[in-house]
Amino acid sequence: MYGKNGLIMSAEIYYFSGTGNSLAVARDIARKMDGKLIPIASVVNSGPIITDTDVIGIVFPVHFSAINGVPGIVQKFARKLESTDSSYIFAVCTCGGWSGATIENLGKIIQLRGGKLSAGFTVKMPSNIEVVSLEEQQKIFHKWDEKLELIGEYIKVRNEGEFETMSLPVKILLAPFFFFYKFKIIRLLKKLSNSSDLPFEEVVPLTDRRFYTDEHCEGCGTCARVCPVNNIKIVEGRPEWQHHCEVCFACLNWCPNGAIHGKWMSEEVKYHHPEVGVSDMVSKASFKD
């Protein structure tokens, strides 16, 4: 990739993805920039993340925008980033419709590490927690193709200042709603994880306590293969969750038999990005607990 002054720049695109949306977006961006695609899960559990690349991209799904929006694993990754002062950093979050202050929240973590988030984008993708018709999905993908061009041009010349986040008036207007919704989500997750006295960050990994399989489970192991953080072991032909879950819903959505349930999500949703397959999801193999 060539930068502002015609010099060749190197780019690393780090991604986290449960049902393929963020992977598809990260892949498109990496292609555009001749960048290297790196699963966040493959680097997040080794020491500090040190890189001398010119451009760092971070692509991930929005989880619980009313609370923070940035998945725990992505927060952990951002806290481990070293040498960020010399790189141009951009982020892209994918969401089903509302990203709130996700980009801003990631920017704050990077700032605490001495770095700077130079640009942050929100990309609407088909939600993996509610049913979206195939027709609507096609419209959304078409819009992404257009936005990819804009983001690509913006990043190539290392532009700065674009932050697709909540404006201050919207923040003020929605404050009561967020307060209510945040309280509701935290209460629900605490109930699901049987852990009423733990802080939110520690509750989320335990919510897999509510996952279970029905008689349609054939022990095929797909759920374990697609889990981006190796949180599933197949024991005697059935998945067992290991309680470091990122609530990405990959296992539920990729199970070929719809055999996984969780008592707290819509049973009708069965989604993964159409251009992402199981084999694309397994590249997180170096993740260690």
Ligand SMILES: Cc1cc2nc3c(=O)[nH]c(=O)nc-3n(C[C@H](O)[C@H](O)[C@H](O)COP(=O)(O)O)c2cc1C
């Ligand atoms: C636990 C969970 C929470 C989510 N919260 C939000 C949210 O607050 N706002 C939103 O627009 N989408 C939300 N989504 C939808 C995802 O952000 C969206 O479908 C994303 O593109 C999925 O990306 P992936 O396929 O890379 O995992 C949530 C999804 C999950 C699984």
Ligand code: SF4
């Ligand atoms: S993917 Fe579904 S059928 Fe296969 S082991 Fe997991 S729960 Fe069972």
Ligand code: SF4
């Ligand atoms: S156990 Fe399921 S929901 Fe949890 S991180 Fe793995 S794939 Fe995602």
